[in-house]
Amino acid sequence: MIVDCHAHVVPEPLLAEVAGGAWDGVTARHTDNGWLVSLPGTGERLVRERMCRAERRLEYLAGTGIDRQVVSPWLDVQPTAGMSPGAARSWARRLNEALREHTGEGTAGRLATVALDDPDTAAADLAEEITRHGMSGLVLSTDPANATTLADPRLEPLWTVAAELGIPVLLHPSADGPSRVLPDSDEFANAYCRLVDTSFALARLLLSGVLDRHPALRLVTVHGGGLVPFQSGRLDGAHRADRLAAHRIERDRPSDYLADLYYDTVALSAPAIRFLVDLVGPDRVLLGSDYPFALGDPDPVGTVTAAGLTPAATTAVLGGTVTGLIQGSVRA
Incomplete structure (x- = not known):
């Protein structure tokens, strides 16, 4: 079974319902x-056909040789800081319900959304989505609404529940993250700014001791983990001899935690995938496409195959590892 861990869906029936009357302050109109x-x-x-129409996604799967995808909503339609707490929670539930109702064929799992206004409530909502409604994990922005960063101590209840449930937590940058303030960076937003956002978020998360307090967390980083796995020596050096030395962690170096994370293959090149497998092992690297975006991998299975891994490692990356993650979560 070939399974893609990184795909975005906004079901068209949800958008059609929203178009009939604003929900939770959300509006939609067809063009x-x-x-x-x-x-x-x-x-x-703009939500294009490839993201919202089920038949387009099934065409993509047939054309790439992927059997199933773990789907999550587009980060741009997750609850925003501009919503009231009640509206944010209601909209998150609507997104989750839409994924359950309208992503059947070609789906291996669905990642839930939660509103973060009240982390205790978010943790309880996550538990309900997993144990009562059959969601497979959580998708979380690297620049979360109503939290300063992923290292915000207020998020502790969410990490606790995610670790207890044994679910994958997909960490994904938004289209409007902190790197937007970089001068003259607009044309590089998707090329490199998303990687910058992921890298800062991931570095802060490692330095905050989250994995010390929650070693069972299953954190999945997209786009190959940004810059962190490829430039981990810089982070280690800064932690040893620079301002980052103030962060206290239980292991000697931040890079000592890299093998505790999971990475998708949307680094977009066979050598990069081979590097990740050599660094952390095939049981920590997951096939990803970043469907339906053009900047994603047009031939994700071919890119993994070209990495020259062993047959066992190739099988793990193409689906074995992510299938184990999904099946290993606690369900009612």
């Missing part, structure tokens, strides 16, 4: 190019 969706505090976002 020739797709659906224009607006959430409180953000401008309009």
Whole structure:
């Protein structure tokens, strides 16, 4: 079974219902190019056919040789800081319900969304989505609404529940992350700024001691983990001899935690995938496509095959590892 761990879906039936009357401050209208969706505090976002129509996703799977995907909503339609706590929680539930109802064929699992206004409530909502409604894990922005960073101590209840449930937590940058302030960076937003956002978030998470307190956490980083696995020596050096030395962790170096994380293959090259497997092992690297975005891998299975891994490692990366992650979560 070939399983893609990184795919985004916004089901069209949800958008059609929203178009019939604003839900939780969210509006949608259909255009020739797709659906224009607006959430409180953000401008309009375009949801194209490939993201919202099930038949387009099934065509993609057939064309790439992927059997199933673990799907999550697009980060741009997750609850925003501009929503009231009640509306944010309601909208998160609507997103989760839409994924359950409208992503059947070609789906290996679904990642839940939670509103983070109240982390205790978010943790309880996550537990309910997993144990009562059959969701497979959590998707979390690297720049979460209503939290300063992923290292925010307020998120402890969420980490506790995620670790107890044994679920994968996909860490994904948003389209409007902290790197937006870099001068003249707009044209590089998808090329490198998303990697910058992931790298800062991941570095802060490692230095905050989250994995010391929650060693059972199953954190999945997209885009090959950003810059961190490829430039971990810089982080180690800064922790040894620079301002980052103030962060106290139980292991000698931040890079000592890299093999505790999971990485998708959307580093977009066979040598990068081979590097990740050599660094952390095939049981920590997962096939990813970043469907439906053009910057994702147009031939994710071929890129993994070209990495020259052993047959056992190739099998693990192409689906064995992510299948184990999904099946290993606690369900009611």
